[in-house]
Amino acid sequence: xxxxxxxxxxxxxxxxxxxxPAGAQQTVTVMAYSGLFQDRYTAAVIEPFEKAxxxxxxxxxxxxxxAAMIGQLRAQKAAPQADVVIMDVSVAKAxxxxxxxxxxxxxxxPVIADLYPNARFPDVxxxxxxxxxxxxxxxxxxxxTPPKALTALADPANKGKVVIPGxxxxxxxxxxxxxxxxxxxxxxxGKFEKGIEAMAPIAPNVQTWExxxxxxxxxxxGQATIGxxxxxxxxxxxxxxxxxxxxxxxxEGTAFQINVINLVAGAPQPEAxxxxxxxxxxxxxxxxxxxxxxxxxxxAKAQIDAKAIDRTAVKFLDKVVPIDWxxxxxxxxxxxxxxxxxxxxxxx
Amino acid sequence: xxxxxxxxxxGREAAPGGPMLVALLLAxxxxxxAIGFLLPVLNLAVMSFQEVQASGAMTGGWSTxxxxxVATDSFxxxxxGNSIRTSLVITLLTLVVSYPIALYLHRSTGLWRSLLLxxxxxxxxxxxxxxxYGWIAILSDQGLVNAALKAFGAREPWRLMFNLTGxxxxxxxxxxxxxxxxxxxGFGRLDARxxxxxxxLGAPPFKxxxxxxxxLSLPGVALGSLLTFVLAVSxxxxxxxxxxxxxxxxxTEVYDQSIVNLDWPLAATLSIVVLVVFGVAIALYxxxxxxxx
Numbered sequence: 001x002x003x004x005x006x007x008x009x010x011x012x013x014x015x016x017x018x019x020x021p022a023g024a025q026q027t028v029t030v031m032a033y034s035g036l037f038q039d040r041y042t043a044a045v046i047e048p049f050e051k052a053x054x055x056x057x058x059x060x061x062x063x064x065x066x067a068a069m070i071g072q073l074r075a076q077k078a079a080p081q082a083d084v085v086i087m088d089v090s091v092a093k094a095x096x097x098x099x100x101x102x103x104x105x106x107x108x109x110p111v112i113a114d115l116y117p118n119a120r121f122p123d124v125x126x127x128x129x130x131x132x133x134x135x136x137x138x139x140x141x142x143x144x145t146p147p148k149a150l151t152a153l154a155d156p157a158n159k160g161k162v163v164i165p166g167x168x169x170x171x172x173x174x175x176x177x178x179x180x181x182x183x184x185x186x187x188x189x190g191k192f193e194k195g196i197e198a199m200a201p202i203a204p205n206v207q208t209w210e211x212x213x214x215x216x217x218x219x220x221x222g223q224a225t226i227g228x229x230x231x232x233x234x235x236x237x238x239x240x241x242x243x244x245x246x247x248x249x250x251x252e253g254t255a256f257q258i259n260v261i262n263l264v265a266g267a268p269q270p271e272a273x274x275x276x277x278x279x280x281x282x283x284x285x286x287x288x289x290x291x292x293x294x295x296x297x298x299x300a301k302a303q304i305d306a307k308a309i310d311r312t313a314v315k316f317l318d319k320v321v322p323i324d325w326x327x328x329x330x331x332x333x334x335x336x337x338x339x340x341x342x343x344x345x346x347x348x
Numbered sequence: 349x350x351x352x353x354x355x356x357x358x359g360r361e362a363a364p365g366g367p368m369l370v371a372l373l374l375a376x377x378x379x380x381x382a383i384g385f386l387l388p389v390l391n392l393a394v395m396s397f398q399e400v401q402a403s404g405a406m407t408g409g410w411s412t413x414x415x416x417x418v419a420t421d422s423f424x425x426x427x428x429g430n431s432i433r434t435s436l437v438i439t440l441l442t443l444v445v446s447y448p449i450a451l452y453l454h455r456s457t458g459l460w461r462s463l464l465l466x467x468x469x470x471x472x473x474x475x476x477x478x479x480x481y482g483w484i485a486i487l488s489d490q491g492l493v494n495a496a497l498k499a500f501g502a503r504e505p506w507r508l509m510f511n512l513t514g515x516x517x518x519x520x521x522x523x524x525x526x527x528x529x530x531x532x533x534g535f536g537r538l539d540a541r542x543x544x545x546x547x548x549l550g551a552p553p554f555k556x557x558x559x560x561x562x563x564l565s566l567p568g569v570a571l572g573s574l575l576t577f578v579l580a581v582s583x584x585x586x587x588x589x590x591x592x593x594x595x596x597x598x599x600t601e602v603y604d605q606s607i608v609n610l611d612w613p614l615a616a617t618l619s620i621v622v623l624v625v626f627g628v629a630i631a632l633y634x635x636x637x638x639x640x641x
Contacts, residue, residue, distance in 0.1 A: 064607075065607060065608075067404075067606065067607045067608065067610050068607065070404070070610065074406075090403065090404075091404065091610060093403045093405070094401070094403040094404040094405035094610060095405075096405075097401060097403060097405035097407055098405050098406065098407060160489060160505075160507075166593050168604055168608040168609050169608060207489075207510060207592070208510040208592035208593060209592055209593025209594065210588060210589075210591065210592055210593040212588070212589050223488060223489075223490065326402075326403060329402040329403050329404070330402040332402070332609065337423065340423065340596070344593070344594060347594065348511065348594055
């Protein structure tokens with residue numbers, strides 16, 4: 001009996017009420033991204049889950065970024081407030097190493113057996129809940145014929161109109177990894193040498209390496225015309241802007257960004273939390289969220305509407321450049337240094 | 349530790365009611381400072397010696413790696429130089445723009461003065477983020493300035509944003525109200541009668557300004573410059589929004605290392621470096637104040 005339930009029972013006894021029946025309202029706290037993700041995830045996954053489980057209420061704890069989430073978890077390590085956390089796989093690795101999460105596998109949750117093989121990681125506690133991928137985004141008024149390849153970023157005609165979230169952002173890192181592979185580069189062990197080189201003709205065109213609040217708004221407004229972003233948000237922004245922005249998987253390739261769902265060690269409501277995670281990974285929830293926000297599903301059994309699946313990376317898996325983010329983390333500082341010394345100055 | 353300091357007699361004579369009362373009266377603010385400032389700073393100092401894995405995980409070891417990196421990697425020295433240089437330029441520009449405004453305000457009276465004061469303070473009612481976005485609208489390639497330049501026949505838009513120019517313009521404007529208020533506070537010794545005396549003794553207006561007004565207003569200039577410099581060194585939102593990823597400063601690097609790279613120990617180390625810069629600035633201010641006071 002934990003302190004809280006003891007206090008509750010004490011109050012109940014003191015007032016002479018009958019003890020609360022088993023299966024009283026439980027609250028699961030889900031920590032995940034704020035903004036667009038929160039709106040869409042609440043509608044597509046959380047509300048249907050609450051409907052199916054009347055005894056469980058879900059509280060959404062929005063955070064700006066995975067790093068902000070890990071900050072919260074570190075601060076609450078002694079008395080966790082969150083039950084479930086959705087965050088980027090590279091940050092989830094740090095959380096795993098710090099013992100913040102419980103290891104999930106198909107013995108704990110049978111649904112995990114239905115996930116794609118690349119949704120499970122031996123040294124990360126959680127499992128993948130969404131796959132996103134890098135896309136080239138462009139303003140449809142500025143490009144009557146859609147650009148097809150990353151070489152468009154280097155076209156002198158687009159000088160001052162290119163927006164790229166640069167290193168240390170993982171969009172910049174992904175771009176370098178893709179270019180490196182395209183040019184037969186050494187990959188992560190060679191610190192993406194060829195990728196850094198390939199940025200030389202692109203850098204002079206770049207308007208900003210830090211588009212704020214995100215890369216999509218300036219492209220929609222026409223302040224910039226072409227850039228790099230994440231597919232899911234690009235697709236939603238394409239719809240909400242009435243098609244002013246469109247996304248394309250470049251010929252050179254794309255790369256995955258993976259969000260994992262984690263069970264917090266010492267979570268206040270572990271059983272209800274497991275129920276929620278199982279639902280989040282179920283074909284039903286995966287289908288609903290893919291059709292709402294165009295993240296590729298991680299459950300192989302999810303039957304997605306054809307129109308939605310065409311707007312994810314599922315049909316372009318041959319173009320996905322595999323990036324081992326855990327290996328990248330080890331050379332990140334050296335790559336960042338090359339970036340600052342050899343790429344940024346060319347854009348000044 | 350503090351009790352001994354607090355109970356020392358202050359000024360020329362011990363306060364009535366003795367040192368106990370002084371200590372008692374100072375206790376609340378001392379406690380508040382200990383909890384709200386000293387403890388977090390100590391926490392940062394401890395954090396800077398924690399070991400961190402490549403993934404960002406901190407599993408409990410200790411290491412001086414981050415301090416070694418900051419001391420030996422030329423990039424961090426560049427950061428320090430950039431931050432100090434940029435902040436000094438911003439401080440100087442802010443001073444040049446604010447001084448005449450503050451002087452005029454100091455000499456105006458009545459309703460007019462109140463109205464002007466409200467005008468000067470009103471930008472502070474808006475968050476720096478909103479004002480920065482305002483500058484983005486003004487400085488962008490299709491913005492106000494470039495539209496005007498285009499009307500005068502400029503072919504290429506001037507790059508006024510997403511670089512050091514933008515950061516300097518934005519921060520200068522954002523810090524002007526602080527500078528004006530600090531200058532006003534330091535103009536206490538400026539007396540119109542002294543200027544009249546200088547004029548009656550035959551000094552032309554410029555000489556009056558240079559030989560009388562400026563020296564008397566120096567304490568205000570020192571205070572305003574210190575405040576502006578410290579605010580400029582520590583601001584990161586404006587450089588983040590207007591720097592376009594081309595401007596590397598200590599404050600933006602602290603943000604990147606903690607929020608993007610999850611390297612908390614390095615962020616903590618750089619934060620301590622920023623604190624040292626503050627300390628040096630305040631020490632210099634003290635010396636300058638002694639020499640002009």
